[in-house]
Amino acid sequence: MLILKTITEIKNFTRKAQAQNKSTGLVPTMGYLHPGHLALVKKAVEQCDLVVVSIYVNPLQFGPREDLAAYPRDLERDSQLLQATGVDVLFIPSDKEVYPSGHNTTVTVGAALTGKLCGSQRPGHFTGVATVVTKLFNIVRPERAYFGQKDAQQVLVIQRVVQDLNMDTEIIVVPTVRESDGLARSSRNIYLNPAERQAAVILSKSLQLAQKVWQQGQRDAATICSLVIAKINTEPLAKPEYVQVYAYPDLQAVEQLNGTALLALAVRFGKTRLIDNLILEG
Amino acid sequence: MLILKTITEIKNFTRKAQAQNKSTGLVPTMGYLHPGHLALVKKAVEQCDLVVVSIYVNPLQFGPREDLAAYPRDLERDSQLLQATGVDVLFIPSDKEVYPSGHNTTVTVGAALTGKLCGSQRPGHFTGVATVVTKLFNIVRPERAYFGQKDAQQVLVIQRVVQDLNMDTEIIVVPTVRESDGLARSSRNIYLNPAERQAAVILSKSLQLAQKVWQQGQRDAATICSLVIAKINTEPLAKPEYVQVYAYPDLQAVEQLNGTALLALAVRFGKTRLIDNLILEG
Numbered sequence: 001m002l003i004l005k006t007i008t009e010i011k012n013f014t015r016k017a018q019a020q021n022k023s024t025g026l027v028p029t030m031g032y033l034h035p036g037h038l039a040l041v042k043k044a045v046e047q048c049d050l051v052v053v054s055i056y057v058n059p060l061q062f063g064p065r066e067d068l069a070a071y072p073r074d075l076e077r078d079s080q081l082l083q084a085t086g087v088d089v090l091f092i093p094s095d096k097e098v099y100p101s102g103h104n105t106t107v108t109v110g111a112a113l114t115g116k117l118c119g120s121q122r123p124g125h126f127t128g129v130a131t132v133v134t135k136l137f138n139i140v141r142p143e144r145a146y147f148g149q150k151d152a153q154q155v156l157v158i159q160r161v162v163q164d165l166n167m168d169t170e171i172i173v174v175p176t177v178r179e180s181d182g183l184a185r186s187s188r189n190i191y192l193n194p195a196e197r198q199a200a201v202i203l204s205k206s207l208q209l210a211q212k213v214w215q216q217g218q219r220d221a222a223t224i225c226s227l228v229i230a231k232i233n234t235e236p237l238a239k240p241e242y243v244q245v246y247a248y249p250d251l252q253a254v255e256q257l258n259g260t261a262l263l264a265l266a267v268r269f270g271k272t273r274l275i276d277n278l279i280l281e282g
Numbered sequence: 283m284l285i286l287k288t289i290t291e292i293k294n295f296t297r298k299a300q301a302q303n304k305s306t307g308l309v310p311t312m313g314y315l316h317p318g319h320l321a322l323v324k325k326a327v328e329q330c331d332l333v334v335v336s337i338y339v340n341p342l343q344f345g346p347r348e349d350l351a352a353y354p355r356d357l358e359r360d361s362q363l364l365q366a367t368g369v370d371v372l373f374i375p376s377d378k379e380v381y382p383s384g385h386n387t388t389v390t391v392g393a394a395l396t397g398k399l400c401g402s403q404r405p406g407h408f409t410g411v412a413t414v415v416t417k418l419f420n421i422v423r424p425e426r427a428y429f430g431q432k433d434a435q436q437v438l439v440i441q442r443v444v445q446d447l448n449m450d451t452e453i454i455v456v457p458t459v460r461e462s463d464g465l466a467r468s469s470r471n472i473y474l475n476p477a478e479r480q481a482a483v484i485l486s487k488s489l490q491l492a493q494k495v496w497q498q499g500q501r502d503a504a505t506i507c508s509l510v511i512a513k514i515n516t517e518p519l520a521k522p523e524y525v526q527v528y529a530y531p532d533l534q535a536v537e538q539l540n541g542t543a544l545l546a547l548a549v550r551f552g553k554t555r556l557i558d559n560l561i562l563e564g
Binding site: 007011102103104105106107108109110112113130134135138139160161164165166167168250 | 289293384385386387388389390391392394395412416417420421442443446447448449450532
């Protein structure tokens, strides 16, 4: 596995491979890899001739009061985890490489997709995501890029950017990978103390409840949200930030869910903010 | 010359040519072609194997009180003008093709470049330009794209986008083409009545004055602007909107011009707004 740090190097490398008709897959990550990331990598290795994993903790997608400085980093462990996976290139640019002096361009998706859920709690977050993903796609020119369903709104924003800016990259969405007790894998799980870690299982349990009432025919958005919130609140350490249901994939507000819907939630455990979601197939 | 109207068609066409290592040049225009555009086309034909001209009056770069509906259009004349030039493809997408239902992504360059000159007079204008140019570059994937120096701030914004979003396109800037009396060629010149047309020569005359005092050693920005405004005001039909000097190419405000500077102006003649500029080489 080649490790490249500059945009010039990785552009040269991928352009050469692409001139030989090799299909390129990109797995953009912020590192501190877990089995969720490795599921993305596995899919990419199956589908592409050349696989690039990027590790970059993108400051533009963190708010001023968020956990940029604390975000877990362990590059040595990450590269060891990737060694045996079949990844061809690990791209680890510096901040100066991604946002050199004078950088002044952003990519923004409008409020219909970004003015709700995490977008309303984290102003500027999705502009940061859309900007860095646009840059990475222009740098690597992947035929396919891989993202986890755990970040459901992020997936919708990136699909929107690719479609609207007429990019050639196909977005492959990989199901959420969970711990054995149901907790969605996240680099931020490391923040949880043992009590919070145990409490956090309430997220997947509340989604399972929603899935059950959905299968029983419940289609009232407010009722589903209330049931989920009540379930989360049975856990004293859990502080719900939002629990919401929207039509999927356009995230339109709906009272009665006639088609497919997204149930998404963000819950705090102490200082740690976790998200999870469920697509209710209509 | 092939005429293509859909993004799928032109993507297929350019990708095939690029797979055969043909270099592609793009000349993005809003049509109603004049010798300024044809100078861009000539340069592109000299430098590239495959030349694409796009004609699209981009609604996103017009403000609600601007001349979108009135903007001159003559596709038949435009295609005749291009016939003998060596252009390979004329791309004329519809609004629905460029901005289909649900389109919700924009590309924005920050205020350091866009919060002054035309950017402060035309809010949202450069976001419209940056967005459509990003789309066109992703569609055509040109090795080079051609823009006129007449739109000096537009050139700087597009260069910023290309650099910041890590695109592979080189921006080629072609000198302003002028009428025999000095008026910069513009599709909007057609709006001028005969008296206004005669009056509009004051723009290039005022720039010539600035060039003269610059050569004589004048480096005080305010003095140069005052001289230019006074010259413009000798013409009763001319209503200056702005006359400003900034350091070039970063558009920083400076009182004493130590390096290269951009003198840019926008002046109204009746309902018609004309721009022109001069780079003062330091």
